[in-house]
Amino acid sequence: MGLINISLLRNIAMDNGITEIGQQDNSLLLYTDILDMRMIAAISNMMKGRITVSTTGRTHFRVKMLKGQSQLEVLKQVLALMSLARERQAEKEKQVSV
Numbered sequence: 636m637g638l639i640n641i642s643l644l645r646n647i648a649m650d651n652g653i654t655e656i657g658q659q660d661n662s663l664l665l666y667t668d669i670l671d672m673r674m675i676a677a678i679s680n681m682m683k684g685r686i687t688v689s690t691t692g693r694t695h696f697r698v699k700m701l702k703g704q705s706q707l708e709v710l711k712q713v714l715a716l717m718s719l720a721r722e723r724q725a726e727k728e729k730q731v732s733v
Contacts (some may be wrong), residue, residue: 644710651717655717656710659697663709665696680714 648656651674655666670688675696678723679686685699700709 644707644714647714647718648710651714651721653714657695658706661700661705663698663700663713664692664695665698665713668694670694670696673724674717674720674721677723681716682713 652667652669652671653665654668657664657666657686670690672688674685675688682698685701687697687699689695698705698709698713
């Protein structure tokens, strides 16, 4: 994956509140200053059983990688789901305010 694509992923992550990305065993760790539990619930609903949240120490959520998945595949998938969840939430808020 080229540097431009990596840079784009970092920007998308930042737009979704991700401050750092790490890996531990077969999980991707996504660190954030503020957990948006509605977004986490939406992602968790779409990735059944693969999301856990930790509020002890540095706040983050963990995404379990499936066998054969690369870190970049998982990251792309999670960021796409986060962006989708954020868009849906914005639409709901817009409908409520009308």
